[in-house]
Amino acid sequence: MTRQTITTKGGNAVEVRGLVKHFGEVKAVDGVDLNVREGTVLGVLGPNGAGKTTLVRCLSTLLVPDAGHAVVAGCDVVRQPRALRRRIGLTGQYASVDEKLSGWENLYMIGRLLDLSRKDARSRADGMLERFSLTEAAKRPAGKYSGGMRRRLDLAASMIGQPAVLYLDEPTTGLDPRTRNEVWAEVRHMVREGATVLLTTQYMEEAEQLADELAVIDRGQMIAEGRVEELKAKVGGRTLQVRPADPTELDRMVGAVAQAGLDGISGATADHEEGVVNVPIVSDEQLTTVVGVLGARGFALAGISTHLPSLDEVFLAITGQKTSGATAPETGSALHDEEYAGVSA
Amino acid sequence: MSAATMTVPPVGTTGGDEGRIGLRANLRHIGALVRRNLVQIKHDPETLFDAVLMPVIFILLFVYVFGGAIAGKGNQHAYVQYLVPGMMAMMGMNIAMAVGSGVNEDFRKGVMDRFRTMPIARSSVLIAKIVVELGRMLLAIAILLGMGFLLGLEIHGSLLEFATAIALSAVFGAALMWIFILLGLSVKTPQAVQGMAMLVLMPLQFGSSIFAPTQQMPGWLEAFTKVNPLSNLADAARALLNGQGAVAHPALITLGWAVAITAITMPLAVRKFRTKT
Structure with missing residues (x-):
């Protein structure tokens, strides 16, 4: 299986126009436009409840947007969800692996669900465990893994199908610095292999480490975008x-x-x-x-x-305001609940 | 990013979806997911306790605690003959309950997000669960019958009637699973699924002919047992195993319930499953 390529070389792997997703009164995503060029990393930076997770869930067919449209890897997210699912990988804030299954069994199952033959699924699982330094833990249930190992297994699971576009939703939130560096190294590795990555994060440092371009969002709206250097110059390094x-x-x-x-x-x-x-x-x-x-x-x-400037300082520099998370905690937390409804409810 | 137009056209110009999943692929996906559920059981054998131990404990308790009182001291043997077919009906219901907590757990853990962003039919996750639960149900019935034979159960009906009794229990159990799947998709925690399920389960289970003949019950309760599908299933299984008594009437009522329950709860559950975020 070779990496799937997108129809137009050098074009945008992700194009989002006027995307809207409301949960009742809460405007989780409120008219977002963004592009991710093929083979690059877009960092979506924003506080808790800014709409990052909702955006990712819309782009990965888990939520149907209320308005606007998005084309990812050449597939319309609303009209061609099945075709799109062959081309994307998602690693969420919450490790989406089966905790009762061992690392190997998780990867083998995903290989089979991706229509690999038994033999290929087996060797792909072995290869991925090797690559993500999980070979020793291969037979242990994923529920017994440390936070970092589980995140690596989650990344491995997302990579089995060699997706053209990879969504990483706050991939290092809650990880210690050493594990975080390991995850960063993996992300760089994937990008070298040609993946296009849409990464959400709350940390300026993470965005600076991994992203080519940045989109800063708050309360469901994009408040700044551009190359990392441009934004850094604005913020002051x-x-x-x-x-x-x-x-x-x-x-x-x-x-x-x-x-x-x-x-x-x-x-x-x-x-x-x-x-x-x-x-x-x-x-x-x-x-x-x-x-x-x-x-x-x-x-x-x-x-x-x-x-490095904190998220608060970035917001201050760009908008002259503190983050909505700091000034309006009520809205922030309501949004938070909505965003993770799939996990908590 | 100021351009309002898309530079990359979608793959299909007519909005068709190339990713349609064929029957063979679908079966392969269901197979992989069945395997997943079986491996879960292998890693966590306690999840089989309800299927393995419950029939053993229930049959021993009821035969020796109530058997004498119902059939007369020293006459427990007669009660075994009465109880076992009834408990077959109960097994289906109790095992079906687990599917609700299982579905709920999957959603809570985020693994469902993984499945739902993969190129598989979303229903295959549910179908795999049902296949595995049916397996557990048959295991529970086998253990129940095994215990029954140890305690002196005799089969008077033909092999076909025997198989029909088991099939009837499985069909009704499968129908009940949709209720529990719907429940599992609707409440917040697996514990809540169990709690809610118990509320439904207890009256149906004990307000029936499973454990005791209904003639001694008050009129209103006897009337309830007449429509209670578990009662009818128990009566049908009893008639089939013991080779006497009416089969068609209770069997039809049981099947009627199974069809009605499936027709109402399956579309609701599938819709909830598709749209749940």
């Missing part, structure tokens, strides 16, 4: 945090950075609550320069760190 040994020196440090007139560095601020100076930077060179300047002026430093 990383922040360098410098902690002086003596907290009373914060303002003097801000003054020193400003006076130095460093190229491309402006907007250093003192955070008296945290006892740090925040300096927006875009490169490692700038980090070195700023720290060098402070050292040369004789400041005693107690700590240095850099951090």
Whole structure:
């Protein structure tokens, strides 16, 4: 079985136009347009309840949209659901494997359901377990797997049919950093093999690590889109945090950075609550320069760190508002319940 | 992304769906899903307890606790002959209940999302469950009969009548499964399925001729047993196994119920299954 290809080379593997899905009063998805170019990763970034899961469920035939249309891998999601299901893979927030079956049995079953012969299903299951480092756990029930192993098994299950388009719905939510890195490595591997990926996430860092382009959504609507670099430029890249040994020196440090007139560095601020100076930077060179300047002026430093903008800061930079999750928790949680109705109800 | 038009045309221009699933593929999918359910049982043998132990415990309890009181002390043998065919009817109902919790569990765990995004007929998941439950039902009936023979059960009817009694129980059990599937799709947890099912089960089970003849019951209850499908199924099975008594009337009422239950609950369950998110 070779990877399925899409009719138009170099075109869009996913095209969504005016997609709407309401649950009663809740506008889970409210007119979303997006494209994913073939062989690339689109990161859909948004807070809990933004409509990410509903969007993915519409695009994977689990929900029928109320309005708008979407073509994925050349198939209309509403008119050609069966054909579409041959071309997609879905890994949800909740591992969708049978917990009572072993890892191998899960993969074998999926191979058989995808019309592989017994022999092919067997070797594909073996191969996938090998590739996702699950061979040792092959015979154990999936319910006994750790969170990371289960997520890997879920990814393996989604990859058995070698789908043209892969949906990853918050693939690393709830995973520890090491396991998260393993999942990221797998996603990169899949993309190298030619898969088109639509990834939802709440983390700017994850989007930056994996995505070529970003779509930021909130309350069912797209509020920003573009290449990751463009959005990062808008948001301001990383922040360098410098902690002086003596907290009373914060303002003097801000003054020193400003006076130095460093190229491309402006907007250093003192955070008296945290006892740090925040300096927006875009490169490692700038980090070195700023720290060098402070050292040369004789400041005693107690700590240095850099951090990527959080989702809140991204939203703040793009919209001038905090996320809806933070300002309107009621709407957020109602939406949340709706989004996962399939799992909880 | 400002362009309002699609640059990639859909595969089929007329909106036809190339992914239609043929009969052979469908059977293969059902086979793979039956295997899934069997492997589940292999990993978790306790799920067979209801099919294996329930008939044993029930027959022993009823024969030795109530048998003497109903048929007279030392006359338990006669009660075995009365009880076993009736319990065949009950087995179908009790086993059918499990299908509801099973379907509910699948939806809760998210594995159903996997199945529903795969190129298989959605109904194959339900059909596989029913096939496996029918297997469990036949196992329970076999164990019940085995226990019955140990306690002195004798078959007076022909082999065909014997088979008919088993088939009648299975057909009615299969019809009941649709009720439980519908229930499993409608409530939140497997525990709720069990609780709700018990509410339906107990009156039907005990307000029947399964355990005791109905002549001594008050008039209103006796009237209820006359329409109770379990009572009719028990009467039919009794007549078939013991080779005496009317078969056609209770058998027809049982079949009538089976058809009616299936006709009403199957479309509802299938629709609920298709549209459940």
